[in-house]
Amino acid sequence: LVYGGRLDDYSDFDRQFSPRLGLLHTTDDQAVLKILYGHAYRAPNLSEMFGSEQLQPNFDLQAEEMDSLELVYQKQTRHWVSTLTLFQNWWSEWIRGAPLEVPSDDFLFQFRNTGRNEAYGVEAETQARWEQARLSLAASYVRSENVDSGEVFSAFPEWMLDLGWGYRFSAQWDVYINNRLLLRDAASAPVIPGDPIET
Secondary structure, three states, rough: OOEEEEEEEEOOOOEEEEEEEEEEEEEEEEEEEEEEEEEEOOOHHHHHHHHOOHHHHOOOOOOEEEEEEEEEEEEEEOOOOEEEEEEEEEEEEEEEEEEEEOOOOOOOOOEEEEEEEEEEEEEEEEEEEEEEEEEEEEEEEEEEOOOOOOOOOOOOEEEEEEEEEEEEEEOOOOOEEEEEEEEEEEEOOOOOOOOOOOO
């Protein structure tokens, strides 16, 4: 059993406690099963609160909060290690730039808290090494959506595939090549100046 926590005291957002808990079980001398839980938050930054040339200030923003649950299976031998991860995330009060309902001459957008969201997915990864050569392969699927509106966040890659190969010729020469494939739909939201989702 592994546990920990973090306590932050913000003058504008009260106290925020971020616990983390892990239960680890070794199935044999080469494999381990993990169940991990964590709670985290992110307080609004200055640009989100005070705005900018086109962004109207919003001093009523609340901190984003996220709960995550992971199930991890990992197996390691002399030459390779493989990991399979299933995860589910729930976060609320997501801070996102949105058009003003009544645009003014000075501002067009404002950062707001946008309700409840969730994400879930799976990731598989293998890393292998034989003498001077090494190989890495990873694939993942992630789906994120707003629970209240049903909007799917297609601005993030839904499928990702990583393939890497390396070879050490000597102590001074080591070559590694990596290729990444991202599959996704078009962005689901318009570009808003200063919106973190677009950076």
